Amino acid sequence: MFKFLKHWFRFKASHTAANSPQIDLDKVPAHIGIIMDGNGRWAKQRGLPRVAGHHSGMKNVKKITMAANDLGVKVLTMYAFSTENWKRPKDEVDFLMKLPQEFFPKEIEELIQNNVRIRMTGWKEGLPDYTLKAIEGAIERTKNNTGLILNFALNYGSRKEIMMGVQEMIRDVQAGKLQTEELDEAIFSSYMLTSELPDPDLLIRTSGELRLSNFLLWQLAYSELWFTEAYWPEFTETLFLEAIAEYQRRARRYGGI
Known part of the structure; x- marks a missing residue:
């Protein structure tokens, strides 16, 4: 009870703006996914290089993470870099790969104080050593x-996640570890990289784009989707609360009536 009250008063103190929507803390989505889009366009509008937008977007990660933590969200999955993003100009990719080196040393102590645990979903192969070192260090320091x-x-x-999951599942069938007749959605989900996490309840995408961009396609089957014209660097806590308030107004029927 004390933990809940502490959590509640901290939330109230952090989100008391008059225009902030009212949130039912008993109906907060457990898992929220965010496609952080629009960094480059945000920078272009201001006459800045695209990398300046990525840098501002990085700063916004902690702000929204703290807002989610205050609300009692259990999992916040942020789409930081896709397998397709390697096609971008080399200087932009190099800048993005160096952001974890800047983000974690600056923010890790506050994340630890707020009991946040860092996790990564994706493939380590191909990532620079310095990127991996920063991420793995944060994962290790917050593992408890x-x-x-x-x-x-x-x-x-x-x-890629789905294809690799299917390949692994076929190998297990061929090795006799799994029978074809046993296959169902739960078993298939266990071959996904997010098998230890619940499926997202809510997906937020910034920048006005209305697509999933190869993000958690299996896991988002019954997620509520919320889009905003705001670019990621200008995505505020109030907009975050608006997304959750809209989620709470919807009726999730999962194909039923």
């Missing part, structure tokens, strides 16, 4: 935390 899981989808693509 029991609060919000801040899950970075990094070097991640859902089609």
